[in-house]
Amino acid sequence: xxxxxxxxxxxxxxxxxxxxxxxxxxxxxxxxxxxxxxxxxxxxxxxxxxxxxxxxxxxxxxxxxxxxxxxxxxxxxxxxxxxxxxxxxxxxxxxxxxxxxxxxxxxxxxxxxxxxxxxxxxxxxxxxxxxxxxxxxxxxxxxxxxxxxxxxxxxxxxxxxxxxxxxxxxxxxxxxxxxxxxxxxxxxxxxxxxxxxxxxxxxxxxxxxxxxxxxxxxxxxxxxxxxxxxxxxxxxxxxxxxxxxxxxxxxxxxxxxxxxxxxxxxxxxxxxxxxxxxxxxxxxxxxxxxxxxxxxxxxxxxxxxxxxxxxxxxxxxxxxxxxxxxxxxxxxxxxxxxxxxxxxxxxxxxxxxx
Amino acid sequence: xxxxxxxxxxxxxxxxxxxxxxxxxxxxxxxxxxxxxxxxxxxxxxxxxxxxxxxxxxxxxxxxxxxxxxxxxxxxxxxxxxxxxxxxxxxxxxxxxxxxxxxxxxxxxxxxxxxxxxxxxxxxxxxxxxxxxxxxxxxxxxxxxxxxxxxxxxxxxxxxxxxxxxxxxxxxxxxxxxxxxxxxxxxxxxxxxxxxxxxxxxxxxxxxxxxxxxxxxxxxxxxxxxxxxxxxxxxxxxxxxxxxxxxxxxxxxxxxxxxxxxxxxxxxxxxxxxxxxxxxxxxxxxxxxxxxxxxxxxxxxxxxxxxxxxxxxxxxxxxxxxxxxxxxxxxxxxxxxxxxxxxxxxxxxxxxxx
Numbered sequence: 001x002x003x004x005x006x007x008x009x010x011x012x013x014x015x016x017x018x019x020x021x022x023x024x025x026x027x028x029x030x031x032x033x034x035x036x037x038x039x040x041x042x043x044x045x046x047x048x049x050x051x052x053x054x055x056x057x058x059x060x061x062x063x064x065x066x067x068x069x070x071x072x073x074x075x076x077x078x079x080x081x082x083x084x085x086x087x088x089x090x091x092x093x094x095x096x097x098x099x100x101x102x103x104x105x106x107x108x109x110x111x112x113x114x115x116x117x118x119x120x121x122x123x124x125x126x127x128x129x130x131x132x133x134x135x136x137x138x139x140x141x142x143x144x145x146x147x148x149x150x151x152x153x154x155x156x157x158x159x160x161x162x163x164x165x166x167x168x169x170x171x172x173x174x175x176x177x178x179x180x181x182x183x184x185x186x187x188x189x190x191x192x193x194x195x196x197x198x199x200x201x202x203x204x205x206x207x208x209x210x211x212x213x214x215x216x217x218x219x220x221x222x223x224x225x226x227x228x229x230x231x232x233x234x235x236x237x238x239x240x241x242x243x244x245x246x247x248x249x250x251x252x253x254x255x256x257x258x259x260x261x262x263x264x265x266x267x268x269x270x271x272x273x274x275x276x277x278x279x280x281x282x283x284x285x286x287x288x289x290x291x292x293x294x295x296x297x298x299x300x301x302x303x304x305x306x307x308x309x310x311x312x313x314x315x316x317x318x319x320x321x322x323x324x325x326x327x328x329x330x331x332x333x334x335x336x337x338x339x340x341x342x343x344x345x346x347x348x349x350x351x352x353x354x
Numbered sequence: 355x356x357x358x359x360x361x362x363x364x365x366x367x368x369x370x371x372x373x374x375x376x377x378x379x380x381x382x383x384x385x386x387x388x389x390x391x392x393x394x395x396x397x398x399x400x401x402x403x404x405x406x407x408x409x410x411x412x413x414x415x416x417x418x419x420x421x422x423x424x425x426x427x428x429x430x431x432x433x434x435x436x437x438x439x440x441x442x443x444x445x446x447x448x449x450x451x452x453x454x455x456x457x458x459x460x461x462x463x464x465x466x467x468x469x470x471x472x473x474x475x476x477x478x479x480x481x482x483x484x485x486x487x488x489x490x491x492x493x494x495x496x497x498x499x500x501x502x503x504x505x506x507x508x509x510x511x512x513x514x515x516x517x518x519x520x521x522x523x524x525x526x527x528x529x530x531x532x533x534x535x536x537x538x539x540x541x542x543x544x545x546x547x548x549x550x551x552x553x554x555x556x557x558x559x560x561x562x563x564x565x566x567x568x569x570x571x572x573x574x575x576x577x578x579x580x581x582x583x584x585x586x587x588x589x590x591x592x593x594x595x596x597x598x599x600x601x602x603x604x605x606x607x608x609x610x611x612x613x614x615x616x617x618x619x620x621x622x623x624x625x626x627x628x629x630x631x632x633x634x635x636x637x638x639x640x641x642x643x644x645x646x647x648x649x650x651x652x653x654x655x656x657x658x659x660x661x662x663x664x665x666x667x668x669x670x671x672x673x674x675x676x677x678x679x680x681x682x683x684x685x686x687x688x689x690x691x692x693x694x695x696x697x698x699x700x701x702x703x704x705x706x707x708x
Contacts, residue, residue: 002386002529025639026385026406032356033380037455055409057385057640059679080708099639101391105706110694116470118692119682125636127706128692137697144699149708175356282479285379285453286411325413325679328473338472338482340464343491345498352459352481354434354503 003029006064006167007071013170013202014068014163023070023100027063028167030055032175032317037283038296042303046314049180050280050296051172054288054323058120060242061192061321062092064168065161070096072160073152079103080151084138086241087117088322093154094124105151107131107138114241114289114327134235136247156191157249165192169199172317179203179211181314186294186321187218187227187265188243190254196319197257214317216263218254219298221291225267227251239270239330242291242322272297274334280320287324287331295319357383360418360521361425367524367556368422368517377424377454381417382521384409386529386671391637392650396657400668403534404634404650405526408642408677412474414596415546415675416446418522419515424450426514427506433457434505438492440595441471442676447508448478459505461485461492468595468643468681488589490601510545511603519546523553526671533557533565535668540648540675541572541581541619542597544608550673551611568671570617572608573652575645579621581605593624593684596645596676626651628688634674641678641685649673 003009005024007016016022035048053061070093073081080103083093090106090113097104104126108118111130121128131138139155146153156162173179179200185193193216203211220228221238226246233246248254258265273290276297281287295318308314324331341347357363359378361370370376389402407415424447427435434457437447444460444467451458458480462472465484475482485492493509500507510516527533533554539547547570557565574582575592580600587600602608612619627644630651635641649672662668678685695701 003383026387026409029357029383031380031411037453052380052411055380055411057406057409059677095635095639095641097639098636099391101637107702108692115686116679116682119685119689120641120679122689122692123632123635123641123678123685124639125689127690129695129702129705130692131695131697131702133697141697141699141702145702145708148699149703151708278477281449281477282452283455285449285451285478287449287474287477323413323677323679324477325470325474325677328470328682331473331477332469335473335476335479338462338476338484341483341485343485343487343495345495345502348461348483348485348495348499349503351483354499354505 005067006164007067010167010170016071020071020075023074023096024067025057025063025095025099027056027067028171032172033286035284038279041283042300044303046308046316048299049317050284050286051168051317051319052286053168053319053321058091058095059323059326060088060092061165061168062088065164066092066096066154068160068164069154069158070100074100078152080105081154082142082145082151083154084135084142086135086244087113088242089155090126091117091120094121094126098124107142109133109135109138116326116328135245156189162191162195162198165195166199166202169196170203173203173211176315180214180317182217182316183214184217184295184299184316184318186243186291187220187254188245188248188291190227190248190250193218193257194250194253197261213261216257216261217298218258218265219294220265220267221273221294222267222269227254227265228267240273240291240294242289243294266298268294268297268301272301276300278334281324286320288320289322289324289326290330292320292322359421360518361421364521364524374425374429377428377450378421379411379417379449379453381410381421382525386526387640389638392633395637396654398657400662400670402653403671404638404640405522405671405673406640407522407673407675412445412449413677413680414442414446415519415522416442419518420446420450420508422514422518423508423512424454428454432506434459435508436496436499436505437508438489438496440489440598441467442596443509444480445471445474448475448480451480452478461496463487463489463492470680470682489599510543516545516549516552519549520553520556523550524557527557527565530669534568534671536571536670537568538571538649538653538670538672540597540645541574541608542599542645544581544602544604547572547611548604548607551615567615570611570615571652572612572619573648574619574621575627575648576621576623581608581619582621594627594645594648596643597648620652622648622651622655626655630654632688635678640674642674643676643678643680644684646674646676
């Protein structure tokens with residue numbers, strides 16, 4: 001059978017029935033790519049893998065949760081969905097709503113969305129409203145609207161989102177034919193670390209010998225690290241816009257995932273994030289969005305701090321949550337510039353240094 | 355076995371040996387998505403499928419050919435690669451060269467590359483040179499350099515590119531468990547239509563009963579239609595930048611594919627391309643780049659012209675060659691604008707029309 005998305009594949013682990021109409025863009029089934037160049041660069045004694053979620057249909061892991069959220073919205077008779085979003089959620093909601101032929105309303109904090117992501121919401125036909133407030137105000141409005149009008153909220157507080165997202169952990173287990181020892185993640189709204197943990201626990205419960213439990217290693221951007229600081233951040237700032245969240249919706253369950261797994265939730269600076277972002281693109285050939293690089297930045301930081309020193313060879317998975325094409329500006333700003341040359345072979349040879 | 359890219363999967367059909375070092379980003383294995391909404395919209399008596407090649411690692415079908423070209427370059431001892439490109443080829447070459455740890459030089463016609471694609475080439479560490487000439491001049495320079503210096507040309511005249519690209523036709527056959535009746539394609543440099551035709555012929559030869567031969571239906575943009583017009587176009591123009599080619603490298607083999615399959619190579623206008631682009635995004639939830647939509651534009655045109663009228667139910671595949679995130683500007687220009695609203699629920703309700 002050809003692959004047809006996460007609901008068809010993992011239906012026994014998901015809250016769907018034969019009556020659920022499945023709205024899918026064939027999300028999931030993303031590659032787990034061994035990062036031998038990064039491993040070598042860091043003299044890491046073990047194996048590092050990148051779970052490249054940018055290869056989902058709208059370019060981010062959000063599609064896993066959205067196929068669930070939209071399918072369940074249709075099952076319940078909904079004719080419209082709404083979300084507050086800084087980008088990836090809106091792109092995914094707009095795409096799946098288009099496929100389902102229902103209306104999608106997106107509330108975005110004015111000026112706080114990357115160009116790539118905005119282009120997705122509008123081309124998929126969503127009604128995009130830029131509000132003169134921040135993300136938390138946009139989310140409050142979306143919640144209020146969904147409680148008073150016949151419109152389904154598809155933000156990550158929608159419980160079906162995490163159910164869909166946990167399937168990424170299933171795929172990691174299947175690709176490795178065992179669990180990793182460490183799972184590195186970016187942490188923003190914190191739903192994804194909770195989702196992976198749930199997924200690993202599911203497989204562990206089904207086959208405890210084969211699938212042990214990894215340590216969950218979450219990383220927030222230093223200017224936007226409410227869980228690390230222990231209090232909400234009023235004006236979060238970071239280059240990693242997809243994790244610029246001051247008051248995460250899944251705060252508590254993210255802490256539970258950390259504590260149950262004996263993992264950590266720590267912070268890394270924007271400089272560390274951008275360094276990892278460049279390393280992933282220039283040494284592994286994978287272009288992820290800046291927030292995605294928080295996982296690799298965390299791995300690099302812990303490796304340099306000798307965290308793995310006395311542990312022996314381990315398997316590490318870093319999730320790359322979204323595609324770099326979501327945010328081309330950050331790439332162009334953080335890479336060497338293109339050079340202008342004349343149509344002349346000698347000029348070009350001297351520039352290239354052949 | 356987890357999926358590891360087209361060379362591992364289709365090695366018996368590809369010119370590789372056990373000595374070939376495989377440089378892969380797990381390209382291929384892209385979804386074939388049934389487009390029921392488009393079918394319904396057009397009252398089409400049959401099944402339409404979209405082969406979404408935007409779900410390759412760098413966001414276009416070029417990755418299939420590039421894993422071959424770079425792997426073979428490494429096998430032959432090459433330490434550097436070069437290409438002339440308006441975008442997708444350079445993005446792919448830069449990514450695979452990074453993974454292979456060799457140098458990549460990209461020659462682009464000044465100002466003729468979409469922002470997303472430029473961001474890919476630079477972040478993957480390619481040396482990007484903007485020349486003050488057109489694509490054909492850039493290609494001549496690249497050929498000249500590769501013939502005089504130790505640098506491998508990875509443009510589509512590199513014979514391994516088409517070998518890799520033909521695997522998309524294998525996947526279509528496997529997904530449908532038979533061949534389609536019609537294969538709609540954008541035609542730019544014309545290598546991809548030749549590659550699909552080669553792929554269909556391979557499967558037909560292996561299992562002639564199961565895999566019949568489809569008609570190859572290629573579409574050029576009206577302002578850039580040398581094969582249709584019968585002569586090279588000096589200054590090709592179209593919104594579909596990825597197929598803005600005045601003198602296709604694979605002109606002759608594209609015509610052979612057309613003639614052997616009893617298909618057509620025709621042209622569509624930019625307006626038809628943009629209409630198809632919007633329809634695919636707004637009704638199927640798939641965001642492709644403008645050039646990709648040439649396949650669907652051709653299908654819409656032929657359906658409206660009653661081309662399929664007396665044929666009975668058929669299976670049609672339209673290739674979407676690249677992801678819409680490659681060119682966010684065209685999306686924002688061709689969709690409804692976002693609206694600015696105050697943080698006020700009544701204002702929002704009236705704008706949305708709940």
